[in-house]
Amino acid sequence: MNRDYSLNDNRLETRLEDAKPLYSESEAKIEANRCLYCFDAPCIKACPTGIDIPAFIRKIASGNIRGSAKTIFRSNILGASTARVCPVEELCSGACVYNDLDHKPIQIGRLQRFAVHQALALEREHGRPLFTVAPPVHKKVALIGAGPASLSCGAYLALEGVATILYEKSDLPGGLNVTGIAPYKFMAEDALNEVNWLKKYGLDIRTGVEIGDELTVSDLLKENDAVFLGIGLGQDTFPGIPGEDLEHVFGATALIRRIKEDPGFELPDDLHKVVIVGGGNTAIDIARELALLGVPEVDIVYRRTEAVMPGYRHELNHAREEGVRLLEKQTPVRIEKAADGTLDLFTEHTDTKESTVHHADWIVMAIGQKKFAADIVPGLDVDEKGRVVVDETTRRTSVPNLYAGGDCINGGKEVVNAVADGREAAYAMIKSWGLQPVNTAEKPGSNSHG
Amino acid sequence: MADLATNFNGIQSPNPFWLASGPPTNCGEQVMRAFDAGWGGAVWKTLGVPVVNVSSRLAAVDYSGNKMSGLNNIELITDRPLEANFKEIYAVKKRYPNHAVIVSLMMESKAEWKEIIQRAEDAGADGLELNFGCPHGMCERGMGSSVGQEPKVLELITSWVMEYATTPVLVKLTPNTGDILVPGLAAVEGGADGISLINTIKSVIGVDLNTLVPLPNVGGQSTNGGYCGPAVKPIALYMLSALAREPKINIPISGIGGIATWQDAAEFLALGATSIQVCTAVMHYGYRIVEDLIDGLSNYLDDQGMKSVTELIGRAARNIKDWGDLDLNYGVVPKIDAETCIGCQLCYIACLDGGHQCIHTRQNPCQAFHGESDHGANPRLEPAPPVMHKPDGKVHENVPFIDENECVGCNLCSLVCPVPGCITMVEIPHTRGKESWNERVAKGLG
Numbered sequence: 001m002n003r004d005y006s007l008n009d010n011r012l013e014t015r016l017e018d019a020k021p022l023y024s025e026s027e028a029k030i031e032a033n034r035c036l037y038c039f040d041a042p043c044i045k046a047c048p049t050g051i052d053i054p055a056f057i058r059k060i061a062s063g064n065i066r067g068s069a070k071t072i073f074r075s076n077i078l079g080a081s082t083a084r085v086c087p088v089e090e091l092c093s094g095a096c097v098y099n100d101l102d103h104k105p106i107q108i109g110r111l112q113r114f115a116v117h118q119a120l121a122l123e124r125e126h127g128r129p130l131f132t133v134a135p136p137v138h139k140k141v142a143l144i145g146a147g148p149a150s151l152s153c154g155a156y157l158a159l160e161g162v163a164t165i166l167y168e169k170s171d172l173p174g175g176l177n178v179t180g181i182a183p184y185k186f187m188a189e190d191a192l193n194e195v196n197w198l199k200k201y202g203l204d205i206r207t208g209v210e211i212g213d214e215l216t217v218s219d220l221l222k223e224n225d226a227v228f229l230g231i232g233l234g235q236d237t238f239p240g241i242p243g244e245d246l247e248h249v250f251g252a253t254a255l256i257r258r259i260k261e262d263p264g265f266e267l268p269d270d271l272h273k274v275v276i277v278g279g280g281n282t283a284i285d286i287a288r289e290l291a292l293l294g295v296p297e298v299d300i301v302y303r304r305t306e307a308v309m310p311g312y313r314h315e316l317n318h319a320r321e322e323g324v325r326l327l328e329k330q331t332p333v334r335i336e337k338a339a340d341g342t343l344d345l346f347t348e349h350t351d352t353k354e355s356t357v358h359h360a361d362w363i364v365m366a367i368g369q370k371k372f373a374a375d376i377v378p379g380l381d382v383d384e385k386g387r388v389v390v391d392e393t394t395r396r397t398s399v400p401n402l403y404a405g406g407d408c409i410n411g412g413k414e415v416v417n418a419v420a421d422g423r424e425a426a427y428a429m430i431k432s433w434g435l436q437p438v439n440t441a442e443k444p445g446s447n448s449h450g
Numbered sequence: 451m452a453d454l455a456t457n458f459n460g461i462q463s464p465n466p467f468w469l470a471s472g473p474p475t476n477c478g479e480q481v482m483r484a485f486d487a488g489w490g491g492a493v494w495k496t497l498g499v500p501v502v503n504v505s506s507r508l509a510a511v512d513y514s515g516n517k518m519s520g521l522n523n524i525e526l527i528t529d530r531p532l533e534a535n536f537k538e539i540y541a542v543k544k545r546y547p548n549h550a551v552i553v554s555l556m557m558e559s560k561a562e563w564k565e566i567i568q569r570a571e572d573a574g575a576d577g578l579e580l581n582f583g584c585p586h587g588m589c590e591r592g593m594g595s596s597v598g599q600e601p602k603v604l605e606l607i608t609s610w611v612m613e614y615a616t617t618p619v620l621v622k623l624t625p626n627t628g629d630i631l632v633p634g635l636a637a638v639e640g641g642a643d644g645i646s647l648i649n650t651i652k653s654v655i656g657v658d659l660n661t662l663v664p665l666p667n668v669g670g671q672s673t674n675g676g677y678c679g680p681a682v683k684p685i686a687l688y689m690l691s692a693l694a695r696e697p698k699i700n701i702p703i704s705g706i707g708g709i710a711t712w713q714d715a716a717e718f719l720a721l722g723a724t725s726i727q728v729c730t731a732v733m734h735y736g737y738r739i740v741e742d743l744i745d746g747l748s749n750y751l752d753d754q755g756m757k758s759v760t761e762l763i764g765r766a767a768r769n770i771k772d773w774g775d776l777d778l779n780y781g782v783v784p785k786i787d788a789e790t791c792i793g794c795q796l797c798y799i800a801c802l803d804g805g806h807q808c809i810h811t812r813q814n815p816c817q818a819f820h821g822e823s824d825h826g827a828n829p830r831l832e833p834a835p836p837v838m839h840k841p842d843g844k845v846h847e848n849v850p851f852i853d854e855n856e857c858v859g860c861n862l863c864s865l866v867c868p869v870p871g872c873i874t875m876v877e878i879p880h881t882r883g884k885e886s887w888n889e890r891v892a893k894g895l896g
Contacts, residue, residue: 033515039799
């Protein structure tokens with residue numbers, strides 16, 4: 001249908017090591033056999049996509065790898081990437097009952113990676129697809145964006161026999177899975193391989209197509225039975241302080257994207273110190289990536305305290321092990337160019353109002369990203385933060401036949417939340433047409449049919 | 451430290467731990483290394499007319515990632531010349547006069563038995579073990595378990611041996627029989643000085659699902675073998691206890707079957723074994739395991755205040771009764787410790803699907819039995835609608851609770867609970883006194 005996507009090998013991200021390598025078969029079996037096979041297990045409830053985790057782990061233990069992967073994919077079609085990028089410490093593994101027994105929780109992400117990896121290898125080896133695509137149901141859905149939310153929604157629709165087209169403004173599909181995941185978790189080429197796999201089940205992706213004058217959402221709504229909005233977030237936002245437009249002041253996601261996919265992008269040899277502004281996971285990600293790439297000094301400057309910062313504690317702990325410092329209660333005031341050509345970030349202490357100067361070669365802004373859904377869909381209900389308002393169960397928006405999911409509805413959560421949105425929107429569409437899904441799990445934990 | 455010295459009807463050994471007849475006692479240098487490691491005795495790999503063995507010979511059952519919870523073999527008796535074996539037995543006894551060397555034997559005719567007994571005893575054997583148990587290969591030639599399954603033949607051959615033997619004779623029994631008392635009593639009738647059991651259980655251990663050849667694979671084919679290892683221990687314990695409880699079995703018993711730890715050994719001793727024989731665990735981990743067998747058993751005996759291992763022998767056998775003599779009025783119910791419960795719901799689902807529907811969950815609609823407690827007296831014709839229990843307020847919603855009236859006290863929940871000490875079975879006090887089924891029948895209650 002269309003070409004497989006690939007990347008140049010000369011990318012900065014490839015120099016970072018996989019933090020949680022693929023299990024060997026014996027490692028996976030030992031870990032799978034540790035699982036207690038809880039009934040009504042807390043890990044399932046902690047998973048936004050509601051994968052029947054004990055069931056897929058038991059199938060690893062029994063040697064039923066195809067069955068294991070299918071259990072995963074029915075609830076989470078992006079099982080390959082979420083196995084790697086999910087903050088399992090905060091989700092499934094964090095809920096494992098072993099935590100209460102003071103045992104190491106089951107390494108669910110690594111087991112999921114193993115099952116999916118092995119099953120896809122078997123699929124390639126035997127040429128026998130894991131899923132049987134349902135016969136055509138004569139419905140058409142357009143999906144805007146080709147990030148995790150649209151990939152999930154589109155893949156489930158395709159598996160249910162719906163004609164799907166994904167419109168992606170970038171040259172590569174995958175969204176944040178390709179451009180934004182910390183490389184020690186997941187490399188861009190693996191994300192593209194996942195997309196290439198989904199394409200085999202009928203996903204039609206059109207890259208380099210931007211919604212605008214040529215192609216509007218109302219055009220798509222007219223030509224299709226439904227439209228799914230999975231546009232994520234826009235460019236990095238800046239705090240609006242003097243000097244933020246100086247050279248060597250970056251937006252965090254833009255910089256991460258260069259590390260991940262820009263061939264030949266290198267950090268300058270004399271890059272000695274970088275200051276990151278922000279307190280979320282993007283701030284911690286870019287800090288860790290720079291530290292691991294060899295930047296000697298990386299500071300995170302945050303306007304509030306560690307106790308309330310949105311970034312995950314386990315990530316901050318890793319960052320500290322890698323030499324990153326967190327400076328609390330520092331509000332950025334202005335940036336000036338120093339005499340030696342470096343930058344000075346002036347901050348004010350939140351309580352004492354004391355002023356501090358942070359000398360840095362680079363300053364990276366990780367305080368959020370723009371929301372632009374309302375700009376491309378006239379009349380769309382968004383909340384006070386610019387997030388698309390949707391029905392909790394169906395992901396329907398205020399515009400008829402328009403569904404939405406992923407970062408554009410939640411303001412920036414995990415890939416797994418986007419996958420859940422995509423699946424539930426697909427499920428709701430199928431049901432709204434009076435059809436019964438055959439390859440899509442109904443709701444978290446439901447794997448009863450098939 | 452408790453005295454572990456063992457006297458098995460005249461066979462002396464420094465401790466009760468003997469190697470069972472099998473690959474670990476195949477040759478002299480092995481047995482010497484075993485004695486150096488601490489084994490008290492060894493039953494030599496069965497001698498007879500040397501055979502030709504096949505390849506491969508072994509296959510195992512792994513369970514939940516644990517290797518070799520059960521082992522199956524199709525190896526026969528010794529395939530080495532008798533002369534070599536006897537030279538080695540002589541050398542072993544010369545170097546280790548205080549260790550027990552029992553020679554396992556298997557022959558057909560009376561004349562053959564006479565000759566091999568003479569040679570074994572000339573080589574210095576402290577005792578003889580008659581292999582009437584091997585359930586594969588040899589039984590098809592009229593030996594091994596085919597003898598053990600025919601009490602008259604067993605008794606006859608035993609009596610032949612007793613004519614010639616000057617050292618104590620053990621008869622090794624096969625578990626592949628309907629009632630273990632029958633061959634056990636036949637051994638006593640034949641004049642045996644002791645019994646050893648169990649030999650391996652006739653088995654097909656599995657199938658290679660890629661080739662569809664059962665295991666072990668011998669050139670694309672297989673045959674039934676003998677099953678042993680930790681998985682067979684309960685079968686061995688039953689047969690041991692059945693013999694130990696029978697007053698007419700008045701000779702010592704050497705316990706065999708899945709013994710891998712000192713706890714296993716202590717259980718065999720408590721159910722009536724005078725010595726312990728180990729094979730599979732040594733095949734898995736080597737002779738070195740005897741160090742913990744000895745150390746662990748000594749510590750246990752010390753903790754129990756027993757000065758000698760003989761004090762333990764048979765102590766638990768007296769607590770095995772016929773089912774009809776058990777007290778029907780005794781009852782236990784589980785108590786779940788909310789503090790340590792981790793909320794896995796395994797007790798709930800086990801009781802719901804595999805028990806008596808009396809453990810309830812609060813975290814989701816509960817499918818346990820919600821009617822008036824009747825222990826199933828009234829027909830239950832369809833699944834009842836689930837009930838959403840209200841939060842208790844005191845304990846976390848993930849802690850299940852028990853309907854003690856409906857509970858039958860089966861233990862299942864406490865068996866599946868992964869948290870040590872979380873579910874305990876507590877005795878229900880009552881004032882009804884004891885009453886057994888046999889007593890009810892005697893009273894005409896039925």
